[in-house]
Amino acid sequence: MIDHAPDLVSVRDATDRLLIAVAALDNASVTEPTRLSGWSRGHVLAHLARNADALVNVLEGRPMYVSGDARNADIERDAPRPLDVQLADLRESAARFQEAGHAPADWSRTVELRNGVTDSASRVPFRRWAEVELHHVDLGIGYELEDVPPEFVEREIDFLAERFGGHPEVPSTGLATDEGRVWTTGGGADGGPIGVRGTAADLLGWLAGRRDGSALDVRGGALPTLPPL
Numbered sequence: 001m002i003d004h005a006p007d008l009v010s011v012r013d014a015t016d017r018l019l020i021a022v023a024a025l026d027n028a029s030v031t032e033p034t035r036l037s038g039w040s041r042g043h044v045l046a047h048l049a050r051n052a053d054a055l056v057n058v059l060e061g062r063p064m065y066v067s068g069d070a071r072n073a074d075i076e077r078d079a080p081r082p083l084d085v086q087l088a089d090l091r092e093s094a095a096r097f098q099e100a101g102h103a104p105a106d107w108s109r110t111v112e113l114r115n116g117v118t119d120s121a122s123r124v125p126f127r128r129w130a131e132v133e134l135h136h137v138d139l140g141i142g143y144e145l146e147d148v149p150p151e152f153v154e155r156e157i158d159f160l161a162e163r164f165g166g167h168p169e170v171p172s173t174g175l176a177t178d179e180g181r182v183w184t185t186g187g188g189a190d191g192g193p194i195g196v197r198g199t200a201a202d203l204l205g206w207l208a209g210r211r212d213g214s215a216l217d218v219r220g221g222a223l224p225t226l227p228p229l
Contacts, residue, residue, distance in 0.1 A: 007125035008101045010152070014132040015094045018048075019087065021141055027082050035138045035210070039079075044135050045086045046078035051131050052093035055124055056100040058111050065114065101125055130156055134208060145201040145210065153200045154181060160207040161185040163229075170224050175203055186224060195219040 022045065030042045039047075050071070054064045065071040078089070107122040119127070133152055136143045145153070157175070161183040164170050170186030172193045177200045186192065196203070198216040205211030206226070213223045 002120065002122040002126060004101065004107050004122045004125045007129055008098060010149070011101075011125055011129045011132060012094075012098060014129055014136070014149075014152075015090070017143070018132055018136045019090060021136065021143060022083070022090070022139075023087060025083055025141065029141075030083050030086060031080075035140050039138075041139055041141075042079035042081065042086065043075055044138055045090060046075045046081070048131060048135055049078065049086075049089040049093040050074050052097040052128065055128050056096050058113060058124060059100045059103075059105065059121065061111075064112070068114075097128060126155065126159075130159070134210065137210065145205050146199075148201070148204075150200065153204050157181075157183060157200065157204055157207060160204075160229075164207070164226060167227065169227050171221070173224055175207075177203060189224075191221055194221045194224060196223065 025041070030045070031040050033039070034041055034044050036044065054071070058064050078086075081089070101124075105121065107120070109121050110118050111121045111124065112118050113127075129152060133148050133156075137145055137148070161175060162185075164185045166188045167186060168188040171189045171191035173184070173186040174193055174195045175183040175185060176195070176197045178198065179200065181200070186194075196206075196213075196216050196218050198206075202211060202213075202215045206213040206216060206223075209226070209229055216223065
């Protein structure tokens with residue numbers, strides 16, 4: 001079982017980095033587009049705040065969101081808010097998540113996330129860490145995958161390689177970083193094996209749908225097209 005306690009610390013640290021960076025923006029900057037199609041910075045910030053509350057729901061045994069439509073409506077409602085309101089919401093929702101994460105609980109229990117996905121409660125803090133790190137990058141305000149803590153990068157590659165393992169649309173694929181870490185994924189589709197190598201940041205960017213993979217060295221076939229997360 002994952003030790004959730006260090007991940008809660010990492011979530012707090014990542015949130016602090018995000019809050020400091022966002023505080024340097026202004027109201028006009030919040031309305032500008034991000035690297036996520038159709039989302040302004042306000043959309044990303046609103047999503048991060050509502051995701052923190054949704055994961056509190058998960059930890060406390062409630063549905064993560066009332067519905068997909070309600071989730072989307074909440075983001076649209078909150079996206080136009082001015083910077084000071086966005087910052088306060090981010091800070092307060094993050095505090096609620098930390099409070100829920102430090103409450104006595106059976107961290108080995110299974111919890112339900114969106115769309116019927118289940119996981120160990122112990123992995124929820126890591127999932128929140130991923131939300132904060134990746135969406136900080138999505139904001140396009142100078143924080144890149146190369147700036148993300150190396151521990152997170154490797155663990156998120158672990159997570160995504162496992163997620164795509166055996167996927168019916170992904171051929172057998174070996175992943176390797178220039179530093180020598182290796183993973184396998186896919187295997188559910190015809191073709192392969194395919195070898196994909198590059199920096200850890202470029203591998204993560206491709207797996208997480210943040211980069212097109214053009215910087216990767218691909219052998220044995222074309223770079224697989226990954227399904228959306």
